[in-house]
Amino acid sequence: xxxxxxxxxxxxxxxxxxxxxxxxxxxxxxxxxxxxxxxxxxxxxxxxxxxxxxxxxxxxxxxxxxxxxxxxxxxxxxxxxxxxxxxxxxxxxxxxxxxxxxxxxxxxxxxxxxxxxxxxxxxxxxxxxxxxxxxxxxxxxxxxxxxxxxxxxxxxxxxxxxxx
Numbered sequence: 001x002x003x004x005x006x007x008x009x010x011x012x013x014x015x016x017x018x019x020x021x022x023x024x025x026x027x028x029x030x031x032x033x034x035x036x037x038x039x040x041x042x043x044x045x046x047x048x049x050x051x052x053x054x055x056x057x058x059x060x061x062x063x064x065x066x067x068x069x070x071x072x073x074x075x076x077x078x079x080x081x082x083x084x085x086x087x088x089x090x091x092x093x094x095x096x097x098x099x100x101x102x103x104x105x106x107x108x109x110x111x112x113x114x115x116x117x118x119x120x121x122x123x124x125x126x127x128x129x130x131x132x133x134x135x136x137x138x139x140x141x142x143x144x145x146x147x148x149x150x151x152x153x154x155x156x157x158x159x160x161x162x163x164x
Contacts (some may be wrong), residue, residue, distance in 0.1 A: 005054055005148040013053065013150050020064045021074050022124060032123060033152055034107040036159040039116035041082035045155035049139065050075035053150050071129035073103075076120075080115075080155055086110045098137045103129040 005013060022029040036046050051057045051064040051072055064072045078084075084092075087099045091109040102109040102117060104127065113130055120128045135142075141147040 003055065005150075008034045010150075016051050016055060017048060017152075019149060020055060020072075021048070021126070023069075028123065035116065035120055036039065036153055039113075039119075040078065041078055041080070041086070043155050044083040044153075045079035045151060046153035047077045047079060047149040047151045048074060049077050049141075049147060049149040053138075053148055058147070059130060070126040073129055074120075074124065076117075076128060076130050077138060077149060078130055078132040079135060079138060079151075080132075081134075083113075084134075087115050087132060087148040094137065101129045101131045103127065 008016075018024060018026055018029045022032065031041050033046075052074055055064050056062070057064070057066065057072070066072075081096070084096065084099060087102075087110045088108070089095075091100045091106075092098065093100060100106065100109055102113060107114045108130075110130065117125060117130050141149075158163070
């Protein structure tokens with residue numbers, strides 16, 4: 001079986017994500033998704049990026065958690081304008097299209113989302129970072145910069161949850 005994300009099935013990528021980021025605990029992964037659905041604005045899609053998807057750190061090529069259990073972070077990308085509205089106006093790389101990351105070092109970027117991010121960190125026992133982006137930027141990063149992602153919550157799925 002290939003280890004290159006572009007050659008893997010969705011099921012294999014999801015298995016990798018659960019194994020690496022959630023210690024193989026599918027229930028913890030489902031709880032993570034449920035917390036995201038409940039805590040994010042309606043219509044927000046969610047994708048995971050980075051080494052939890054590729055099992056290779058972008059900076060140095062080492063595997064996920066190469067420095068020990070719980071040392072690699074989860075890069076959570078929030079997709080949609082409602083999520084981007086949670087960021088302060090001066091916390092964008094590209095205004096209205098792509099935010100700066102919200103993390104332990106930058107809780108001021110999107111203060112309304114930081115409590116959710118911190119709860120998710122406690123659930124998974126590792127750092128969690130949020131960044132909000134538009135579909136076009138997410139696509140461009142995948143295709144042009146070879147930064148693959150995996151959608152774990154469809155925007156429509158989150159919209160339906162909010163209506164029920």
